[in-house]
Amino acid sequence: MTSASSANSKQQTANSKSLLSAVCCVLCAIGALGLPIVLNAYHIEVLTSALIYALLALGLNLIVGFTGVLHLGYAAMFAIGAYAYGMLSVYGRWPFWLGVPPAMLIAGVSGVALGIPALRVRGDYLAIVTLGFGEIVRIAFTNLEQWTGGPNGLLGIGHPQLWLPGRGLFNFGVASSPYYYLTLLCVLIVAGLSVRLSRSRLGRAWIAIRDDELAAACMGIPVLQLKLLAQGLGGAVAGLGGAIFAAKQGTITPDSFDFILSVMVLAMVVLGGLGSVRGAVLGALVLGTLPELLRGFDQYRMLLFGLSMIIVMRLRPQGFFGGFRHRRHVHAA
Numbered sequence: 659m660t661s662a663s664s665a666n667s668k669q670q671t672a673n674s675k676s677l678l679s680a681v682c683c684v685l686c687a688i689g690a691l692g693l694p695i696v697l698n699a700y701h702i703e704v705l706t707s708a709l710i711y712a713l714l715a716l717g718l719n720l721i722v723g724f725t726g727v728l729h730l731g732y733a734a735m736f737a738i739g740a741y742a743y744g745m746l747s748v749y750g751r752w753p754f755w756l757g758v759p760p761a762m763l764i765a766g767v768s769g770v771a772l773g774i775p776a777l778r779v780r781g782d783y784l785a786i787v788t789l790g791f792g793e794i795v796r797i798a799f800t801n802l803e804q805w806t807g808g809p810n811g812l813l814g815i816g817h818p819q820l821w822l823p824g825r826g827l828f829n830f831g832v833a834s835s836p837y838y839y840l841t842l843l844c845v846l847i848v849a850g851l852s853v854r855l856s857r858s859r860l861g862r863a864w865i866a867i868r869d870d871e872l873a874a875a876c877m878g879i880p881v882l883q884l885k886l887l888a889q890g891l892g893g894a895v896a897g898l899g900g901a902i903f904a905a906k907q908g909t910i911t912p913d914s915f916d917f918i919l920s921v922m923v924l925a926m927v928v929l930g931g932l933g934s935v936r937g938a939v940l941g942a943l944v945l946g947t948l949p950e951l952l953r954g955f956d957q958y959r960m961l962l963f964g965l966s967m968i969i970v971m972r973l974r975p976q977g978f979f980g981g982f983r984h985r986r987h988v989h990a991a
Contacts, residue, residue, distance in 0.1 A: 718896075764897065
């Protein structure tokens with residue numbers, strides 16, 4: 659009787675914590691919806707860029723956080739998605755809503771194509787392979803001037819259009835608010851799917867691979883196939899972010915997809931906590947907005963930015979939500 663009552667109390671505590679977490683997420687989403695009303699256009703532009711970073715962090719979290727694959731060329735998938743939609747829009751006159759699925763598919767297939775030869779190596783060697791892939795893609799887009807515009811970039815990318823009742827066809831144009839709501843909706847959808855994946859059999863298999871790949875293989879888990887699936891899903895999310903970025907900017911250049919972007923997205927995932935969905939979003943929002951918050955310090959801005967990252971990782975090396983996630987798994991066991 660005592661053990662049964664103890665189990666019931668633990669279950670009630672877990673349910674109450676889940677309910678509290680869901681309520682907090684709903685309140686945060688409602689508050690995010692009202693931000694364009696109280697903030698100016700510049701602040702909305704910064705938040706939109708941070709939300710695009712959040713999309714990339716969620717996609718990379720599927721690869722690094724769930725399966726433990728160190729990926730240093732994630733900006734290449736972001737670039738593939740952006741250029742895929744950009745060329746469909748410029749040369750094929752595809753609208754945004756029809757151009758996004760092919761961009762996600764091409765980026766996802768590129769992630770799988772990279773994973774087939776790259777995932778046969780591990781550790782530092784895998785990081786070097788993915789780093790080389792990112793640089794190859796950036797240089798290729800720079801040299802293919804006939805299709806990508808070369809260093810000058812791809813110009814004239816179409817903006818999204820949406821039919822609204824009573825207003826007719828609404829063009830997003832260069833305004834920040836429509837892209838903010840679009841990116842926020844995509845972040846919520848991808849975050850929800852990531853949470854569902856993490857609690858499924860597939861997510862538990864990914865976590866088993868991350869914790870001990872050899873033990874997972876001995877238990878019959880198809881390690882290579884699941885890693886390739888994570889690569890494909892992460893690439894598709896990066897392709898979605900690239901399509902939104904290209905539509906928002908109207909023009910893209912290879913310099914926007916350099917190695918520093920891959921490092922920044924990886925830092926967002928690590929800062930939030932490996933394997934934590936809300937941690938990836940929070941890390942992206944913090945690192946995406948912090949440089950703008952420090953803009954008033956002029957030449958010391960990036961110095962303070964780097965020092966703040968060092969202090970946070972020194973005080974909490976497991977990330978914002980990494981420790982909570984670890985304790986939850988331990989208590990569940």
